[in-house]
Amino acid sequence: MAAPIPLEEKQRVCESTRSVSIGLPAAQNLGEHRFPLTPEGAAQLVDRGFDVRMERGAASRIHYSDEAYAACGVKIVERPEALGADIVIYLPALSVADAAKIRRGGLLLTFRHLAADDAPALKVLLERHVLVLDLLEVSDPAGHRPFADILHEIDGRAAMAIASSLLADSIHGKGILLGGVAGVVPCEVVLIGSDMAAIAAGRSALGLGASVRIFDDNVYRLREALIALGCGVQGSTLHPRVFGNALRSADIVVATDTEPRCGVVNSDLAATMKRGVICFDLTSDPGSAFPSMPVVDLDLASPSDTDPTAPVRLCYINAGNAVPRTVAMALSNTFATMLAEILVCEGVSNALRLNDGLRRAAILFMGKCVHPDAAKLLGCRHTDINLFLQFS
Secondary structure, eight states: OOOOOOOOOOOOOOOOOOOOEEEEOOOOOTTOOOOSOOHHHHHHHHHTTOEEEEETTTTGGGTOOHHHHHTTTOEEEOHHHHHTSSEEEOOSOOOHHHHTTSOTTOEEEEOOOOSGGGHHHHHHHHHTTOEEEEGGGOOOTTSOOHHHHHHHHHHHHHHHHHHHHHHHOTTTSOOOOSSOOTTSOOOEEEEESOSHHHHHHHHHHHHTTOEEEEEOSOHHHHHHHHHHHOTTOEEEOOOHHHHHHHHHHOSEEEEOOOSSOOOOOOHHHHHTSOTTOEEEEOSSSTTTTSTTSOEEETTTOOGGGGSTTSOSSEEEEOSGGGOHHHHHHHHHHHHHHHHHHHHHTTSHHHHHHHOHHHHTTEEEETTEEOSHHHHHHHTSOOOOHHHHHHHO
8 A cells, every 4th residue: 555645735824914005195285286196106006015095186286186096006085094094195294283193103205394383293293203204305325315306307497498488478578589599699597506406407498599507616516517418508606797797698597506505696686687587496495595586486376476567577486396297207206116115124114224315314203303403493302313223
């Protein structure tokens, strides 16, 4: 009689049925039209195993319907459920009421909001041990900041597109082309600073045929910008006489961040500029580059803001917010990469421990302020996040 042959038996594996949830609440701020994910971007996260929940009507500002997201596997929910997800992506500042709805110990991905008005909501998040990451400070191994760079590039390109439209307006503008034609000189564009936004604005201006000059006291960064823009662009430090002459003849002036802070167009310089000059402030402190000029927020602008009775020189801010759908498409890819990395690391704490670029973006962690500016705002002590990660 043959001996019995042992057969393999599959081992029972207990698998967790709970997936990490991502909440997408609708922006309730009048001055914020941007949204983090397109339906295609949300579909990428659903395919990776995330449970994506979007508040009803949240994507209306980028002209996507709830049905478009539902077809990609997104759950359409009410606001409390979106705010109660494991990970909440909310770009504007939270209200105190919304901060109280964030899940205790959850993760909030947002832009830095550390003004005095943000302190009450930040205190609620601190009490609820919510981990808050500033997306603008997230960096990759090479030191690049993908979210910040994307927004800067969009700001620069949007500024030139809007400026071209304003110049061509025959009623409220000058009724001229940015690039001119044969026999007509092109418009002059002055760029203050040489960061990503300035380079993007310069490329768009050159593509439209404008004459471009760029100024920055950081010679090394200025050199890199000139190489990126190619021949035909004039670059200079912010020499008072050269800079003043450029401003007097400029049709468009775009101010971006400079290091150290310089290039502010004060009231004396502004008075020498052309009537109808178009100025954009793309710095991290919108409006500060042209302090004597009335500010027009492109999120809230109406045709009356540029009528013939308006001041002859205006400062426009939030250029990128005027193209929120482009912002959503650009941010979707970056969110997919970052959230997939968090999933692979099996938790946010592990991701922070292994990823220095994420760790530096933390504002609140385990009920403590780990960002010096946040600690100063709340009047508490700043704690080094590395101490928590080392002993947790």
